[in-house]
Amino acid sequence: MKIDQNQKYRPSLHFSPKEKWLNDPNGLVFFKGEYHLFYQHNPNDSVWGPMHWGHAVSKDLIEWEQLDIAIYPDELGTIFSGSAVIDWNNTTGFFPNDPGIVAIYTQHLDSSDETGPKQVQSIAYSHDHGRSWIKYNGNPVLTHPTKVDFRDPKVFWYEQENKWIMSLATGQTISFYSSRNLIVWKFESEFGENIGFHEGVWECPDLFELPVENSGEKKWMLIVSVGDNSKLDEGSRSQYFIGSFDGNTFKPEHEEIKWLDYGKDNYAGVSFSDIPEEDGRRIYLAWMSNWRYANQVPTEGWRGQMTLPRELSLKKVDGDINVVQRVVKELDSYFQVKEEITDIMINDASPLSVNISERFVDVDLSFKNSNSSLYGVTVHHTKSHYTGIHIDTNNNTLTVTRENSGEVDFSDNFSLSQSIVLMDTSELKLRLIVDSASIELFVNEGEYSLTSLIFPNFACERISLFSADGEVQLKNGKFSVPSK
Numbered sequence: 095m096k097i098d099q100n101q102k103y104r105p106s107l108h109f110s111p112k113e114k115w116l117n118d119p120n121g122l123v124f125f126k127g128e129y130h131l132f133y134q135h136n137p138n139d140s141v142w143g144p145m146h147w148g149h150a151v152s153k154d155l156i157e158w159e160q161l162d163i164a165i166y167p168d169e170l171g172t173i174f175s176g177s178a179v180i181d182w183n184n185t186t187g188f189f190p191n192d193p194g195i196v197a198i199y200t201q202h203l204d205s206s207d208e209t210g211p212k213q214v215q216s217i218a219y220s221h222d223h224g225r226s227w228i229k230y231n232g233n234p235v236l237t238h239p240t241k242v243d244f245r246d247p248k249v250f251w252y253e254q255e256n257k258w259i260m261s262l263a264t265g266q267t268i269s270f271y272s273s274r275n276l277i278v279w280k281f282e283s284e285f286g287e288n289i290g291f292h293e294g295v296w297e298c299p300d301l302f303e304l305p306v307e308n309s310g311e312k313k314w315m316l317i318v319s320v321g322d323n324s325k326l327d328e329g330s331r332s333q334y335f336i337g338s339f340d341g342n343t344f345k346p347e348h349e350e351i352k353w354l355d356y357g358k359d360n361y362a363g364v365s366f367s368d369i370p371e372e373d374g375r376r377i378y379l380a381w382m383s384n385w386r387y388a389n390q391v392p393t394e395g396w397r398g399q400m401t402l403p404r405e406l407s408l409k410k411v412d413g414d415i416n417v418v419q420r421v422v423k424e425l426d427s428y429f430q431v432k433e434e435i436t437d438i439m440i441n442d443a444s445p446l447s448v449n450i451s452e453r454f455v456d457v458d459l460s461f462k463n464s465n466s467s468l469y470g471v472t473v474h475h476t477k478s479h480y481t482g483i484h485i486d487t488n489n490n491t492l493t494v495t496r497e498n499s500g501e502v503d504f505s506d507n508f509s510l511s512q513s514i515v516l517m518d519t520s521e522l523k524l525r526l527i528v529d530s531a532s533i534e535l536f537v538n539e540g541e542y543s544l545t546s547l548i549f550p551n552f553a554c555e556r557i558s559l560f561s562a563d564g565e566v567q568l569k570n571g572k573f574s575v576p577s578k
């Protein structure tokens with residue numbers, strides 16, 4: 095079955111399932127020229143239900159081919175989130191001839207008695223680059239006597255000590271385990287008490303080392319998603335920690351909470367394993383939704399999509415190390431420049447409007463403020479549907495409002511605005527990528543990102559720039575549309 099591109103809200107640039115439900119990305123791995131994207135999938139309905147691992151592959155991270163379901167539930171439970179690695183050294187003994195992929199995932203079993211649900215970790219392996227899977231006959235490989243929330247194993251090879259490390263979400267902490275063979279696991283340490291954001295269950299950890307831009311330094315980054323808490327407006331969201339890891343313990347180097355994204359729709363993001371060394375990038379993608387309303391978003395026959403894949407790095411600003419995220423360069427070939435504008439002043443008498451009329455658009459803007467207290471961008475999806483990006487220069491805030499962006503009334507929460515507190519708004523660079531059902535906004539070349547679903551009748555008719563009072567200079571504006 096081919097995806098019907100005319101289906102309402104069907105994205106062009108983002109992965110979405112042909113049919114039925116999708117949530118977290120799972121088992122992201124690169125092997126023999128292919129990027130693999132497995133994902134939480136309910137093949138029977140377009141709401142969350144018994145989880146399977148769906149599967150898609152891509153050669154360029156943008157265009158995905160959906161394959162058959164990879165892993166089905168069994169007597170140990172349904173198939174929750176997890177990761178995949180290439181067992182290059184045959185540590186498992188599963189690959190006497192050629193290396194292959196091992197998936198490490200949670201199995202979730204509901205029980206009818208008062209013992210409650212059970213979560214354990216299992217593994218499966220593939221000799222034919224993910225097309226078929228053999229479940230290990232000694233599953234589960236990791237259990238816990240008491241912990242109920244015990245899930246989402248993310249595994250990597252820790253070269254220095256020739257061992258695998260697993261990060262696992264354990265209630266409101268992350269536990270680290272190690273193994274020589276992916277089968278026998280040893281507890282190493284537990285992280286998270288008295289640090290970070292705790293207003294929800296911790297899920298989907300990912301730990302990796304990253305270079306700090308313009309320095310010889312490297313630091314470890316730990317991503318932790320935090321589940322929905324009905325008392326708060328944000329719903330589910332993701333935080334991260336920067337610190338060190340010595341093979342046993344993760345030590346954070348800051349106390350404040352760091353958010354991965356300032357929009358509502360970036361959750362359960364994890365990175366690709368086994369990107370070749372000569373490439374060297376750390377690429378992640380996330381589920382582009384929010385548990386608060388994920389089951390209600392107004393798509394028909396299918397539900398759920400991923401963010402664009404983004405390259406991660408770290409940047410030191412005023413002694414503080416923060417993540418920087420940029421959409422992978424592979425996206426560039428999907429666009430051609432339609433209009434480029436340099437050096438014009440925008441004020442209330444002369445706003446700027448650029449006609450687009452396309453299914454997706456990529457806009458790059460660089461502003462220098464003169465004396466505007468409020469300026470910004472309006473994405474006009476149709477005559478009556480629009481999304482606003484407002485920069486308040488007195489308070490240094492950037493706010494995205496989607497209350498008029500199209501269908502919003504499937505959830506009370508969806509119309510609430512999303513904002514970022516910036517250090518400075520006198521100069522600002524914005525990149526926004528608009529697809530049929532989303533806007534991904536990057537500020538100052540990825541120092542902040544704000545990811546937001548929208549449900550307009552059309553992606554983009556035109557873009558306008560405004561200043562409510564005073565003047566702002568558009569130093570450069572580049573409007574790019576589909577190249578084919």
Ligand code: FRU
Pocket residue numbers: 117118134145174175176200245246297298362
């Ligand atoms: C995160 C999550 C994971 C779990 C999966 C179930 O969105 O709740 O913790 O493994 O979804 O689908």
